[in-house]
Amino acid sequence: MEQAKTTMIRMRGIRKVYSMGHVEVEALRGVDLDIEGNEYVAVEGPSGSGKSTLMNIVGCLDTATTGEYVLSGETVAGLDRNRLAEIRNKHVGFVFQNFNLLPYASALENVELPLLFAGTPAKERRERAAAMLERVDLADRMDHKPTELSGGQMQRVAIARALVNRPAIILADEPTGNLDSASGKGIVGLFDELHANGQTIVMITHDAAVARVASRVVRIRDGQIVEDRRAA
Amino acid sequence: MLSRAEIALVWRLFRHDAARNRKRIALTVLAIAWGTLSIVLLLSFGEGLKRAFHRGKNGMGEGIGVLWPGSTTRAYMGLPSGRTLSFTDEDADILKGRIPTIASVSREYATHCPVAVGTKLVNARTRGVDPEFGDLRNIIPRSGGRFIDTLDLDAKRRVVVLGDGLATDLFGDADPVGKTVRINQSSFLVIGVMQTKVMMGMYSGPDKNQASIPASTFKSMFTGQKVQNFVYRPVSMELADEAKVEIYRVLGSKYRFDPEDRRALGIWDTREDQRIVGNIALGIQMFLGVIGALTLFVGGMGVANIMYAVVKERTREIGVKMALGAKMRQVMAPFLMEALLMTVMGGVLGTAAALGLMGIIAVLPLKGEAFDFLGRPTFSPAIAVATATVLGTIGTLAGYFPARRAASVHPAVSLRYE
Numbered sequence: 001m002e003q004a005k006t007t008m009i010r011m012r013g014i015r016k017v018y019s020m021g022h023v024e025v026e027a028l029r030g031v032d033l034d035i036e037g038n039e040y041v042a043v044e045g046p047s048g049s050g051k052s053t054l055m056n057i058v059g060c061l062d063t064a065t066t067g068e069y070v071l072s073g074e075t076v077a078g079l080d081r082n083r084l085a086e087i088r089n090k091h092v093g094f095v096f097q098n099f100n101l102l103p104y105a106s107a108l109e110n111v112e113l114p115l116l117f118a119g120t121p122a123k124e125r126r127e128r129a130a131a132m133l134e135r136v137d138l139a140d141r142m143d144h145k146p147t148e149l150s151g152g153q154m155q156r157v158a159i160a161r162a163l164v165n166r167p168a169i170i171l172a173d174e175p176t177g178n179l180d181s182a183s184g185k186g187i188v189g190l191f192d193e194l195h196a197n198g199q200t201i202v203m204i205t206h207d208a209a210v211a212r213v214a215s216r217v218v219r220i221r222d223g224q225i226v227e228d229r230r231a232a
Numbered sequence: 233m234l235s236r237a238e239i240a241l242v243w244r245l246f247r248h249d250a251a252r253n254r255k256r257i258a259l260t261v262l263a264i265a266w267g268t269l270s271i272v273l274l275l276s277f278g279e280g281l282k283r284a285f286h287r288g289k290n291g292m293g294e295g296i297g298v299l300w301p302g303s304t305t306r307a308y309m310g311l312p313s314g315r316t317l318s319f320t321d322e323d324a325d326i327l328k329g330r331i332p333t334i335a336s337v338s339r340e341y342a343t344h345c346p347v348a349v350g351t352k353l354v355n356a357r358t359r360g361v362d363p364e365f366g367d368l369r370n371i372i373p374r375s376g377g378r379f380i381d382t383l384d385l386d387a388k389r390r391v392v393v394l395g396d397g398l399a400t401d402l403f404g405d406a407d408p409v410g411k412t413v414r415i416n417q418s419s420f421l422v423i424g425v426m427q428t429k430v431m432m433g434m435y436s437g438p439d440k441n442q443a444s445i446p447a448s449t450f451k452s453m454f455t456g457q458k459v460q461n462f463v464y465r466p467v468s469m470e471l472a473d474e475a476k477v478e479i480y481r482v483l484g485s486k487y488r489f490d491p492e493d494r495r496a497l498g499i500w501d502t503r504e505d506q507r508i509v510g511n512i513a514l515g516i517q518m519f520l521g522v523i524g525a526l527t528l529f530v531g532g533m534g535v536a537n538i539m540y541a542v543v544k545e546r547t548r549e550i551g552v553k554m555a556l557g558a559k560m561r562q563v564m565a566p567f568l569m570e571a572l573l574m575t576v577m578g579g580v581l582g583t584a585a586a587l588g589l590m591g592i593i594a595v596l597p598l599k600g601e602a603f604d605f606l607g608r609p610t611f612s613p614a615i616a617v618a619t620a621t622v623l624g625t626i627g628t629l630a631g632y633f634p635a636r637r638a639a640s641v642h643p644a645v646s647l648r649y650e
Contacts, residue, residue: 061644089557104248
């Protein structure tokens with residue numbers, strides 16, 4: 001994970017306007033944000049602040065109305081849905097609050113999914129997914145279905161899935177939101193470890209306490225960045 | 233298009249859904265099976281009908297013409313109109329020798345006379361014909377027998393080929409070949425019995441009730457009889473019209489009538505009837521096929537309906553797959569596959585049921601004229617192809633539109649969908 005000191009995310013003047021009938025809602029009003037390789041950034045803000053919109057744009061799930069966005073060297077503008085899907089597949093690893101594992105697939109198969117969509121050959125897919133599950137300490141749970149796993153284990157499967165395609169950034173949306181505090185601590189510890197190994201992480205949270213574990217906290221209110229603070 | 237792992241996942245997904253919605257999926261598969269059963273059965277009945285029609289339309293003979301003498305309606309070369317013509321023996325040679333578009337000709341003499349075996353007596357139409365007659369008029373002897381040949385003709389032998397109905401009337405279930413019948417008080421050796429056949433067109437009654445003897449024998453037995461008609465076959469279907477024109481020209485010059493005088497000769501060109509009958513049979517089969525396809529279409533609606541519901545249920549999952557980098561086709565493919573899977577399952581079930589039913593019908597002792605046409609459903613490769621095509625089309629459509637709905641889901645929105 002030698003990604004230090006390269007610009008992972010570069011945003012300039014990002015605006016996002018939703019039109020609901022005749023009413024236009026401006027969810028983001030000119031966001032400038034740079035994130036370097038190996039940064040651990042928490043984006044913090046209450047609901048309705050625009051942090052979800054920002055996360056969608058960072059994760060290429062949605063595109064900005066105006067503004068410039070470069071993710072890991074790729075300009076994300078005017079791309080069709082298939083191209084956006086490719087960029088997500090290659091550069092972004094998602095971790096969701098409610099894990100979003102496929103219930104009918106085993107842990108191993110869930111981790112294989114991004115590789116499946118990338119067209120990785122079966123043998124390599126299996127090996128890489130297994131290695132990733134070992135890394136999150138779930139080597140003995142590979143064939144378990146999500147319903148046979150605890151919340152913390154499910155989230156670790158999700159993290160393995162996010163990492164398996166070696167993404168430029170991990171984009172985590174309230175990753176501890178659905179976990180008890182012990183499991184939550186385990187996940188936070190895992191993120192710390194990944195960060196220590198050079199992984200760039202962007203975590204979205206409404207919880208200032210959770211945000212504190214990051215090396216940099218970006219606070220967002222009413223569609224604008226109001227504070228960008230790096231830990232000493 | 234899909235890797236094996238993806239297909240395995242789709243199969244897993246289907247089983248997962250099937251376990252949760254067992255009744256719904258079972259009913260949908262059943263609807264497809266019912267539609268398939270309808271289309272296969274209807275097409276098979278249509279095929280049986282078509283084949284019966286085909287046999288029937290050729291029952292009188294394939295592509296033949298029947299030629300009768302008529303009477304003139306125009307004065308020609310000093311001769312008045314209203315002259316009645318009659319044919320002679322040598323006209324057969326003239327037709328064969330002078331008209332190259334005619335491949336074969338047979339004379340047909342005929343009279344009604346008593347045909348008897350022991351005390352059983354039937355008044356049957358007895359005809360004197362040439363060896364070509366059997367082939368022309370599709371009178372095929374059962375195995376063990378034969379039709380009249382040139383030796384019979386040259387030697388004026390007293391041999392007879394019986395229609396199958398006449399044979400039963402006279403001999404019951406016994407084999408008449410080699411036995412003797414009395415025709416007009418003279419003894420005749422039975423050399424053949426006609427195979428049972430279906431006739432959709434005829435003149436002077438069905439062949440099954442008639443006896444055929446050599447034309448030469450007939451002439452010496454019933455003196456003073458004129459040739460009633462000729463039966464001929466043109467070299468090819470395309471030359472049939474040309475042959476007709478030639479017949480008018482050649483016989484017109486012999487009997488001195490205007491070759492344009494249509495009423496001087498009567499010609500029944502069976503080609504036209506056979507084309508019409510063929511088209512009717514095809515039309516009926518297509519009609520039945522369309523009804524079957526519509527029934528199947530309703531089943532397809534059921535599949536589409538389920539798939540729309542499934543897309544809605546899986547909105548969140550679609551969003552997750554999109555977030556993980558699934559392209560449009562990778563999102564759509566599972567829905568298409570599931571719809572096709574349900575369709576194929578229903579199709580296999582329905583086809584099996586249809587074949588089973590047809591197997592039962594085949595062993596039922598159905599007898600009689602109507603069952604000759606309706607009681608013999610026949611499955612054919614063409615029906616298999618047609619059914620598979622309709623099923624495939626319906627399955628694809630039933631999957632495609634829901635799949636398109638799935639692919640149009642916005643990833644950011646669907647991830648929030650509960």
